[in-house]
Amino acid sequence: MRFDVVIIGGGPAGTGIGLELQRSGLDCLVVSEGLGLEESPRREFVEAGGTLLQGDTVLGGTISEGKVTGVATRNLKGTPIEASCYVLATGRFFSKGLISTMDGIFEPVFGCDVLYDRDSTNWTNPDFYAPQPFEDFGVVTDDQGRVSIGGRTISNLFAAGEVLAGKIGMQTGIERVVNAVLGRK
Amino acid sequence: MMNEYDVIIIGGGITGVGTARDCALRGLRTVLVERFDLTNGATGRNHGLLHSGARYAVTDRDSASECIKENRILKRIASNCVERTDGLFITLPEDDPAYQDKLVEACRAAGIKAESIDPAEALRLEPSVNPRLVGAVRVPDASVDPFRLSSANALDAAAHGARILTYHSVTSFIKDGSRVVGVRVKDTRTGEEKEILAAMTVNAAGIWGQGIAAMAGARIRMLPSKGSLLVFGHRVNRMVVNRCRKPANADILVPGDVVCIIGTTSDKVPFEECDDIRVTRQEVTALLDEGCSLVPALANTRILRAYAGVRPLVASDDDPTGRRTSRGIVLLDHESRDGISGFVTITGGKLTNYRLMAQMATDLVCRKLNVDKPCLTAGLPLPGSERRLNPSRADAVAFKAAEGRHGTMVKDMDFSHKSEVLCECEHVTKAEIAYAVKYLDVHNMVDLRRRTRIGMGTCQGTFCIRKVAEALAEELGCPQKAEEFLDQYVRERWKGMAPVCWGDSLREAEYMRKLYRK
Numbered sequence: 001m002r003f004d005v006v007i008i009g010g011g012p013a014g015t016g017i018g019l020e021l022q023r024s025g026l027d028c029l030v031v032s033e034g035l036g037l038e039e040s041p042r043r044e045f046v047e048a049g050g051t052l053l054q055g056d057t058v059l060g061g062t063i064s065e066g067k068v069t070g071v072a073t074r075n076l077k078g079t080p081i082e083a084s085c086y087v088l089a090t091g092r093f094f095s096k097g098l099i100s101t102m103d104g105i106f107e108p109v110f111g112c113d114v115l116y117d118r119d120s121t122n123w124t125n126p127d128f129y130a131p132q133p134f135e136d137f138g139v140v141t142d143d144q145g146r147v148s149i150g151g152r153t154i155s156n157l158f159a160a161g162e163v164l165a166g167k168i169g170m171q172t173g174i175e176r177v178v179n180a181v182l183g184r185k
Numbered sequence: 186m187m188n189e190y191d192v193i194i195i196g197g198g199i200t201g202v203g204t205a206r207d208c209a210l211r212g213l214r215t216v217l218v219e220r221f222d223l224t225n226g227a228t229g230r231n232h233g234l235l236h237s238g239a240r241y242a243v244t245d246r247d248s249a250s251e252c253i254k255e256n257r258i259l260k261r262i263a264s265n266c267v268e269r270t271d272g273l274f275i276t277l278p279e280d281d282p283a284y285q286d287k288l289v290e291a292c293r294a295a296g297i298k299a300e301s302i303d304p305a306e307a308l309r310l311e312p313s314v315n316p317r318l319v320g321a322v323r324v325p326d327a328s329v330d331p332f333r334l335s336s337a338n339a340l341d342a343a344a345h346g347a348r349i350l351t352y353h354s355v356t357s358f359i360k361d362g363s364r365v366v367g368v369r370v371k372d373t374r375t376g377e378e379k380e381i382l383a384a385m386t387v388n389a390a391g392i393w394g395q396g397i398a399a400m401a402g403a404r405i406r407m408l409p410s411k412g413s414l415l416v417f418g419h420r421v422n423r424m425v426v427n428r429c430r431k432p433a434n435a436d437i438l439v440p441g442d443v444v445c446i447i448g449t450t451s452d453k454v455p456f457e458e459c460d461d462i463r464v465t466r467q468e469v470t471a472l473l474d475e476g477c478s479l480v481p482a483l484a485n486t487r488i489l490r491a492y493a494g495v496r497p498l499v500a501s502d503d504d505p506t507g508r509r510t511s512r513g514i515v516l517l518d519h520e521s522r523d524g525i526s527g528f529v530t531i532t533g534g535k536l537t538n539y540r541l542m543a544q545m546a547t548d549l550v551c552r553k554l555n556v557d558k559p560c561l562t563a564g565l566p567l568p569g570s571e572r573r574l575n576p577s578r579a580d581a582v583a584f585k586a587a588e589g590r591h592g593t594m595v596k597d598m599d600f601s602h603k604s605e606v607l608c609e610c611e612h613v614t615k616a617e618i619a620y621a622v623k624y625l626d627v628h629n630m631v632d633l634r635r636r637t638r639i640g641m642g643t644c645q646g647t648f649c650i651r652k653v654a655e656a657l658a659e660e661l662g663c664p665q666k667a668e669e670f671l672d673q674y675v676r677e678r679w680k681g682m683a684p685v686c687w688g689d690s691l692r693e694a695e696y697m698r699k700l701y702r703k
Binding site: 093120135 | 466470675678679683686687688691692694695698699703
């Protein structure tokens with residue numbers, strides 16, 4: 001199966017990017033783990049001609065010479081999915097876009113570089129209502145929204161939404177990736 | 186002028202409420218003062234283990250014999266607060282194999298039924314136990330809910346005329362020469378101050394008893410020993426699981442209602458920390474490591490929260506672990522000890538022995554007052570435990586759940602109205618909240634949680650707490666307080682979550698922030 005763009009994650013960031021790119025004439029696939037609180041963005045994406053894999057999970061991807069060459073999902077194990085660009089929009093901890101243990105935090109699909117405090121006792125602020133440090137942890141991106149693995153930038157893998165490190169807003173993150181993907185085209 | 190009371194009891198832990206009940210049953214005009222809510226100290230921050238005494242059999246025969254006697258009494262008089270789980274002491278390959286025989290022998294000498302069973306039988310009885318075990322001993326340990334037990338004692342004390350004044354802090358003693366004749370207290374909610382006079386005052390303030398005694402002019406040296414525990418997201422084990430070795434850190438896993446609790450650590454802490462103790466990451470790691478050798482499934486079980494209490498141990502030596510300190514009951518007659526009459530201290534001991542502690546304190550008070558009345562607490566069932574109910578669990582329907590928590594007191598709940606279930610994990614209805622407000626001295630969310638288990642289940646209140654805060658505010662007649670109640674609950678919960686914030690607990694934390702941050 002081949003698409004122009006494969007988007008991993010069917011939340012606000014994933015569907016937001018999917019909808020814009022699909023409307024710009026690119027053939028997009030969104031892989032969405034489960035049901036969301038808000039179904040209408042996904043419906044809109046499908047109505048715009050996008051392909052939605054609902055209830056499926058991207059297990060991992062292959063990377064060669066600094067580029068993602070394909071991903072595999074749980075339901076379509078035998079069928080490699082290929083695209084020119086890939087977008088990681090898997091969310092933070094609750095949606096398992098980031099996995100934490102007592103000793104560290106990692107990004108489970110590609111093993112992207114993650115920014116976080118190495119001392120896990122600093123992950124929370126004792127005041128519930130204060131900003132929580134763990135909410136700023138996430139994958140590291142360059143100014144076009146591209147992630148890196150082992151310090152090396154992956155030229156066709158972008159990230160957006162809550163999986164991002166720092167305080168990049170939802171809309172900024174979406175626009176950055178949309179512009180970068182359309183610019184590459 | 187005649188005093189309004191015969192006896193003042195300071196402290197609303199299990200020892201205080203137990204003493205209040207005993208005094209009231211013997212006809213003494215009794216008042217209990219507690220600066221926060223009932224069970225705010227060590228009573229509400231332990232395992233909820235009703236010891237069989239086996240844990241102390243090898244090292245402290247007297248404590249062990251006391252435990253088994255009280256264990257049997259509480260199973261009878263507090264049947265509604267006790268779950269007869271029984272317990273196992275398991276021996277792992279790295280443990281001294283000789284300890285098991287020593288334990289069985291010591292138990293028998295202390296009057297505790299202890300039977301050695303083979304590993305296969307242990308695994309059949311308790312499938313969660315580490316399959317590497319090489320031996321096990323079965324003992325009559327049980328699980329007890331300290332909140333319900335305290336509540337039942339307070340209810341019965343009040344039913345026999347005692348006044349229970351929560352949120353009243355003692356500011357000073359009133360003395361006549363070297364005689365204590367009463368206390369000055371401050372209502373911590375209204376700021377109102379008043380004097381209470383009585384012929385006798387009992388210091389049952391746990392670790393804070395050192396300060397109370399000092400206020401009266403007596404010196405007690407207590408050794409604050411912090412014990413930390415972890416609550417897991419569901420009930421992994423059905424029996425109490427202990428490690429068969431000399432008592433050490435994190436070697437008891439106790440099932441309680443729908444969860445289970447591993448503990449404890451033991452560390453000497455400075456006195457100043459007793460009011461705000463927090464669990465450290467080192468303690469969490471130690472609890473998890475040891476817990477997983479008892480029951481390996483804990484490694485993959487979500488941790489709900491961490492909490493800690495301070496044991497009210499009376500210093501006998503400078504053992505830094507606080508573990509070799511005598512855990513015996515300490516009753517101090519300050520008249521003979523310090524020349525201060527009208528004042529006694531009851532401390533040390535443990536949850537399992539609270540009734541005996543109360544009896545000893547009340548016996549002394551009665552002697553001082555020349556009252557000759559026998560202690561009745563060993564025979565009279567506590568409210569809610571008057572008759573044996575079919576054992577019910579929190580996963581039953583709401584009525585059964587309420588009956589499980591409050592026993593026969595469930596008759597005072599109005600299920601014809603307010604039958605809406607608010608807390609789905611524990612099946613707590615509006616009717617139970619209304620009951621708690623009316624009868625159980627509830628002023629805020631933390632009080633309510635202790636009385637009803639609201640928010641103590643798997644979701645820890647994440648899904649229900651807004652509804653609960655509104656319902657409580659309404660029952661208390663102050664709907665404007667709902668927001669404050671919600672805040673209070675969320676902050677209290679965060680305190681327990683922060684030390685264990687990784688894995689599924691961090692996922693839950695992120696979700697909670699999304700729902701409740703401002």
